[in-house]
Amino acid sequence: MTKSQIWVAAFIGVFGILFLIQQMTTDKGSYTAGSSYEESTTGMNQSNSGGEPDAKALIATLGCMNCHGGNLEGTQMGPSLVNMKEYYNKETLIAYLRNPEGNMSAARFNDYKKKYPGGLMPGFGNRDVKELGKIADYLLER
Ligand code: HEC
Known part of the structure; x- marks a missing residue:
């Protein structure tokens, strides 16, 4: 590998890692949003039962x-x-x-x-x- 090939490989690696981190954090984010949404709607249903x-x-x-x-x-x-x-x-x-x-x-x-x-x-x-x-x-x- 030449020096520039190493740089390119390093860049690709860094972007790959950043991409993975981003995927993981967005997944986590939507998961918490989803579960708290569910919690709040079930909570509402409970207190609303029958009105x-x-x-x-x-x-x-x-x-x-x-x-x-x-x-x-x-x-x-x-x-x-x-x-x-x-x-x-x-x-x-x-x-x-x-x-x-x-x-x-x-x-x-x-x-x-x-x-x-x-x-x-x-x-x-x-x-x-x-x-x-x-x-x-x-x-x-x-
Ligand atoms: C300070 C006493 C008082 C309180 C507190 C009060 N009311 Fe009344 N309400 C009355 C009176 C007296 C009338 C009869 C109309 C008039 O003289 O204003 C009445 C009339 C009504 C009527 C109309 C009845 C009809 O025949 O059309 C409804 C409905 C009603 N009240 C619901 C409520 C609800 C619901 C609440 C609580 C959120 C409430 N009231 C709180 C004194 C009160």
Whole structure:
């Protein structure tokens, strides 16, 4: 081998090694990304099973039960939320939760005003619409 042939061989060798290292690191990278993606989706599926635990937890943390009762059966502070599917679909229920005052045209709200003079349904427009969707799904299933 001449001196220049040795240089060429060395270059090819170095590039080969760099190529292998690159393959190994990209493989590793996509493997971790893949497995953590799987973890996060299985995690979501677990907490979402049935949709109920999530919605119930949200209803507890947002204080709905304080006025609507532990089983949402109604208290002196707020009406029963048992038959919401008679009045709402998911979209209109989310709209109501986001802005109750702007969605009080139905006749029963006149009764509510008399029945719960001290209480007014607070708006939840500052919450994630996805969360309100879960609550809506839950209320409409009852
Ligand atoms: C401060 C007490 C209070 C809290 C907290 C509260 N509500 Fe209400 N809610 C009311 C009152 C009072 C009404 C009756 C309408 C009115 O007077 O504003 C009402 C009405 C409603 C209605 C409409 C019922 C109908 O017949 O159309 C829904 C649905 C509802 N609330 C869901 C919720 C959910 C879900 C939460 C928690 C995210 C919640 N409320 C938290 C007091 C409350």
